[in-house]
Every structure is written in structure tokens, then in C-alpha cells.
Amino acid sequence: MATPLSADRLLRALRDEGLHVVEVRSWRTHNRNHKGPWGPTHGVMIHHTVTSGTQSSVDLCYDGHSSLPGPLCHGVIAKDGTVYLVGNGRANHAGLGDDDVLRAVINETALPADNEANTDGNRHFYGFECINLGNGNDPWPAAQLTAIEKAAAAICRAHGWTQRSVIGHLEWQPGKVDPKGFTMNSMRTRIQNRLRSAPEGPVEPTYEPYPGASFFRSGRSSKVITAMGRRLVAEGCGRYEVGPGPEWTEADRKSYAAWQRKLGYSGSDADGIPGKASWDRLHVPNV
Numbered sequence: 699m700a701t702p703l704s705a706d707r708l709l710r711a712l713r714d715e716g717l718h719v720v721e722v723r724s725w726r727t728h729n730r731n732h733k734g735p736w737g738p739t740h741g742v743m744i745h746h747t748v749t750s751g752t753q754s755s756v757d758l759c760y761d762g763h764s765s766l767p768g769p770l771c772h773g774v775i776a777k778d779g780t781v782y783l784v785g786n787g788r789a790n791h792a793g794l795g796d797d798d799v800l801r802a803v804i805n806e807t808a809l810p811a812d813n814e815a816n817t818d819g820n821r822h823f824y825g826f827e828c829i830n831l832g833n834g835n836d837p838w839p840a841a842q843l844t845a846i847e848k849a850a851a852a853i854c855r856a857h858g859w860t861q862r863s864v865i866g867h868l869e870w871q872p873g874k875v876d877p878k879g880f881t882m883n884s885m886r887t888r889i890q891n892r893l894r895s896a897p898e899g900p901v902e903p904t905y906e907p908y909p910g911a912s913f914f915r916s917g918r919s920s921k922v923i924t925a926m927g928r929r930l931v932a933e934g935c936g937r938y939e940v941g942p943g944p945e946w947t948e949a950d951r952k953s954y955a956a957w958q959r960k961l962g963y964s965g966s967d968a969d970g971i972p973g974k975a976s977w978d979r980l981h982v983p984n985v
Contacts, residue, residue, distance in 0.1 A: 700857045702737040705786045707856065708772070712781055715852035716898030717845060719781045722760055723934040728769050729787025735821050736788040741803040741863040742850045743792050743823040744885070745771065746830040746876040752776045753928055755829045760784040771825040773849060779841035781826075781849055782932075791827065792819025795870035806862035812872055819870055824853055832878045843880065847888040854893060861889040906982040908974040914954075918946040921985040926950070926972075929982050930957055 703711065705726040712719050729736065749755045755774060759782075762768030769785025776782065794815040800822065802809050826849055830836050850864045857863075866882040867874045906922055913920075927942020927950060935956035936942070938949045951970035958968035958976050967973075972980075 700737075700739045700859075702739045702787070703853070703856055708786065708853075709783065711852040711856040712773075712783075712849060713900040714897045715848040715855070716901055717781050717848050717852070718779065718901055718903060719783060720932065722756060722782050722784045722932050725760075725769075725783045726786050728760065728785045730767070730769070730790060730820070731787045734788060734818065737821065739824060739857070740800065740822045741824070741859070741865060742853050743819065743825045743865055743867055743870060744846060744850070744877050744882070745791060745825060745827045745867045746832040746878060747774070747827045748832045748876075749829060750831060750836075752778075752780075752782075752829065753931065755827070756782045756784065756932070759827050762790060766790050771827040773826045775826055775828040775842060775845050775849060777829055777839050777842050779839075779845035781845060788820050789825055790820060791825030792823045792867070793871055795819045796872070799865070799870055803863055803865060806860050809865065809869055812868075812870055815872055823865075823870075826850070828877060830877070830879060832876055834878055836879065838879050843885075843888075846885060847892055848898075850885070851889045851892040852897070854889065855897065861886040861893065864889055903981070904984045905978075906984055908972070908977040911971050911973065914946055914950075914971055916946060919944045922982065923950060925985045926980065926982050927953065929980050930954060933957060933960065933980070935960060 747755050759770045759774045760768050762770050769789045771789055771791045772785050774782040795817055796812040796814045797817040798810045799812050800817050854863055864886055867876045923946050924942055924944045930936050930953040935953050937952040954972055955968050955970035961976055
């Protein structure tokens with residue numbers, strides 16, 4: 699039995715394991731706790747998204763959809779190994795599963811076949827959705843598999859669990875096939891080997907330096923603008939009908955103005971033209 703990690707402890711555990719972590723919007727308070735209890739936590743569950751594209755997959759896992767509200771997991775693991783935190787608390791990812799499997803996870807013993815759906819898994823499992831079409835053909839890049847290994851190991855290390863506390867959705871709920879494309883036994887072996895060593899330590903993130911106000915003008919086209927737009931969307935400030943893209947547009951200006959207002963600026967200080975102070979707080983990744 700374990701008390702769920704706080705948002706700060708979860709973030710620190712992942713970064714201490716050497717992961718690049720992006721905090722998405724209001725993930726720290728984004729949960730389904732009003733629908734049922736969160737905890738005690740007993741394990742980590744791995745899924746695939748059945749989607750492609752990082753931003754659209756992250757948005758889906760944060761927002762959910764009409765029949766299944768978000769968050770749909772705690773973290774989304776992208777093809778490049780980046781972990782996007784989208785929830786903290788109860789999340790709609792595990793659904794009903796087998797009570798015999800839960801007992802095996804708690805006792806860290808061999809898993810039985812999952813042939814019942816009688817136990818609330820959303821209460822007891824951290825969930826990671828990994829971006830993959832789940833068709834058996836979509837590749838699993840080495841960076842993504844390593845990130846899955848690190849993310850699961852980070853939570854196991856924080857709780858004092860072994861690799862036996864990590865399962866796939868297909869081992870929990872009858873009829874599920876995820877994750878498809880690698881075996882959970884092979885992933886548990888990787889996690890076991892990682893837990894035998896000390897964590898790598900945090901990777902210092904690098905961000906785009908402020909390019910100056912004159913950079914943001916009509917006709918400017920740059921990967922920096924695309925990266926900025928994606929961060930604005932992640933912060934819940936996107937005002938795009940299409941995009942974001944590389945060309946500076948009125949939608950970029952409106953989106954950045956929303957970010958400035960979120961930071962507490964107003965009037966001419968929230969005109970949508972990036973200044974150094976607000977830019978440095980946006981943390982636009984290097985491109």
C-alpha cells in the first residue's frame with residue numbers, strides 16, 4: 699500500500715531518473731477525484747494511444763473525449779522520449795480489471811491470467827500512454843522505450859517497488875492488447891536492471907533564448923515560432939484555428955497575449971509581442 703506521490707514528488711522522481719519532462723497546462727490539479735478515490739497506489743500501467751502526432755495525442759490525453767473525459771493518464775510518452783505530464787490524481791486509463799492481478803501486483807508475484815473485470819484500476823495505478831498506433835507495425839524508437847523504462851522505474855524507486863509492480867493494460871483488463879509491439883516481460887527486465895543502479899540524475903533542459911521583439915513581425919517564418927505556438931497550446935493559451943505553424947500570424951499574437959495575461963500582465967504589457975521576461979517563463983524548447 700502506498701500513498702500517491704504529490705505533483706512535486708512525481709515531477710522530481712521522473713526528472714531525477716534522467717527524463718525530459720514537460721508540464722502541460724494545469725496538470726497538477728487535473729484529475730477525476732470527484733468520481734472516486736485516488737489511492738492507495740499499487741503499480742504502474744503502460745498503454746499505447748492508438749494515435750500519431752505528439753501535440754494531438756497530448757491534447758487528447760489531457761482533454762479526453764465525449765465518452766471518456768480526461769485526463770486519460772498521468773503522463774504521455776512521445777516517440778522522442780519526452781514525458782508530458784497531463785494529470786495528477788485519479789485518471790481514466792485503467793478501467794475495471796482483475797482482482798487476482800491486483801493481488802499479484804501488490805504481492806509482487808507472478809501475474810495470473812486476467813479473466814475478470816471486477817476491480818477499479820483507476821484508483822490504484824499510475825498510467826502512461828505511449829504514442830503508438832498499436833497496429834504492430836508502428837515502430838517503437840529506442841528513445842521511447844528507454845523513456846518508458848525510466849518513467850516506470852522512477853515511480854517504482856519512489857515507492858520502493860520492484861519491476862513486478864509494472865504491468866501492461868493487456869495484463870489487467872480482458873480484451874485489451876496494449877501495449878503492442880514489445881512484451882511487458884522484456885520491459886520489466888529493463889526496469890529491473892535500471893533499479894539495480896542509482897538514478898541518472900536530472901537532465902538540465904535547454905530553451906530557445908529570447909530572439910528580441912523585432913523577431914516577431916509579419917512575414918517572419920521560423921521553427922522557433924512553431925515551437926512557441928506549441929508551448930502556448932500546452933499552457934492552454936492557444937488561439938489557433940489551424941496550427942500553430944512557422945509563420946508569425948495574428949493567431950500567434952493573440953495566443954501570446956493570452957499567455958501574458960495568464961502571467962498577470964495587462965494593457966500594453968499584454969499586447970501579444972513577446973518580451974524577455976514572459977518568454978523566459980514560457981520555456982520554448984530548442985529547435
